[in-house]
Amino acid sequence: MPCTAGLKGWWEKRRWSDDRGDTAIQMAIIFPFVLLAAFAVIQGSMWYYARQIALTAAREGATAARSYQASPADGSARAQDMLQRTAGDSLLGYSVSVNSDGQRVRVQVSGTAQSMIPGISGLRITQSASGPVERFTVPGE
Numbered sequence: 001m002p003c004t005a006g007l008k009g010w011w012e013k014r015r016w017s018d019d020r021g022d023t024a025i026q027m028a029i030i031f032p033f034v035l036l037a038a039f040a041v042i043q044g045s046m047w048y049y050a051r052q053i054a055l056t057a058a059r060e061g062a063t064a065a066r067s068y069q070a071s072p073a074d075g076s077a078r079a080q081d082m083l084q085r086t087a088g089d090s091l092l093g094y095s096v097s098v099n100s101d102g103q104r105v106r107v108q109v110s111g112t113a114q115s116m117i118p119g120i121s122g123l124r125i126t127q128s129a130s131g132p133v134e135r136f137t138v139p140g141e
Helices: 001-019 022-064 070-087
Strands: 093-098 102-115 124-132
Touching: 001 124, 022 070, 022 093, 022 102, 022 124, 070 102
Parallel strands: none
Antiparallel strands: 093 102, 102 124
């Protein structure tokens, strides 16, 4: 019996000495993937937030442009005002275009989401909203 106990002790000592440093190597292999996943989640969130800002500005502009006796310039001004108040660094290089055919109005907001990596431009965003122009009508005509 003492002979078996001696072998077991030798084997455990050998095993623990062979595993020394494995955790550091495993972390060195896994950690870059964890960082990459974290950056991807943050960049995706920044893109989504910039997209929501552009969509909100397009909706605000469309609401203003389709109002009774409003012009497409009113919609553009409303969308620009909304972007100036809320875009900050989240939506960069934005532009607003308004198209109207007298029946419907369409407001399109474009810009670029901020990038986490310096020197690399963010994702391009284009959002639009449209609706019928409000006008006075006579029943039966």
